[in-house]
Amino acid sequence: MNKFLNGINNFLKARTWSGGAWLFTLCLLLAVSAGTYILSHRNTPGQQYVQLDKRQLLMVKKCLDNSPDSVQARKARTGLIMLFLDTEFNNKLIGKQRKAMDSLLNLFNNAQVYDYLTEKKILAESTFWLTGNSVYMETLFWSLLGVLVSLIYYVSLANAQSSNTAGDDDCGSFDPTEISGQVAKMFFAPACTLILILGYHYVLSDGSSMADINIGNGVIVFSFISGFFSGRVMKFLDRMKELLLPVTGTKKTGNPPPNDNTGGNNGNSGSVPLNNVVVQVTLDVPPGSIADADAALVESAGFNAAVVTLTSVDKQEVFDLIPNETKNGLFERTGMLPGKYILTASVNYKRQDEAMLTLYGSKEIELVPDITASTLVLEQV
CATH class of the missing domain: 2.60.40.1120 (Carboxypeptidase-like, regulatory domain)
Known part of the structure; x- marks a missing residue:
């Protein structure tokens, strides 16, 4: 029993880890995280908002120009437009919204239909969670994946530097004492990424819809990059404190006593x-x-x-x-x-x-x- 407890204790001590063992652990964590991400998205399909681009709007306008603007012809016109939307978005329009759009377009004349489709954000099925509160989980997942990929990259370089098989100016040899800081990144990087995205959305919106980000696929790219370069994200937030919480002239300074042995x-x-x-x-x-x-x-x-x-x-x-x-x-x-x-x-x-x-x-x-x-x-x- 004591031997088993000693083994667990040694396992938890960072200084006992080798570069290869830590690299294998990071790869295993990445595989588990990616597997969890894939399974969760298979069991819970995602959604995203899409809008018609210029080419699609041009096709809608041609369709409307060739359709009579009468109450009797609206049903056929609406059916043609909905068929076009289904074709463009590979039949991924959400059923309830599709039915509501079908009913609403029947009440509009041609000009109103074009204006409505120009501004309308259409809810469609997606591989990713990009609407509502689910986008929080998407952000946390991709930021964590970015951290793990970054750590695997730099630890592999450090191992190569340790064995003198390769070198890199941005990376020294592997140091087991850095493991605790790398583990900390897996926790603070996703939280900081989420705060940045919420702040970005809050600044650009009126502040009334902070619980619903809706910024599209860019959230995935930004989350991964923020996780990969989590160190720079922390430096950015550290600089922000000087703007949001500036140091005042009355702050008590921390001069050490004259005999303090602080070589620094x-x-x-x-x-x-x-x-x-x-x-x-x-x-x-x-x-x-x-x-x-x-x-x-x-x-x-x-x-x-x-x-x-x-x-x-x-x-x-x-x-x-x-x-x-x-x-x-x-x-x-x-x-x-x-x-x-x-x-x-x-x-x-x-x-x-x-x-x-x-x-x-x-x-x-x-x-x-x-x-x-x-x-x-x-x-x-």
């Missing part, structure tokens, strides 16, 4: 006197990157109202930088510890038409003893 990511050991580490950041907007009127506004207002922060990579502590009173665009802070930090800056300007101009920039820098000077380029959001 730069490899130093032992404590470093705080007054020996100074950071100077200069904000800049490249010429031609914004409109001339906005450039003039920025030049006249300056950058002193900007919120400039440093976030330590290891401890996630936030430090505010103070604007230099004598030099526009220069922000400073003393008493920092060496290490890697995320430098961010955001500033808002009000145009004459009351619209807001927002500039934002972010990059990673490494502070070294004495003075670290850096320039941060701002871009219009």
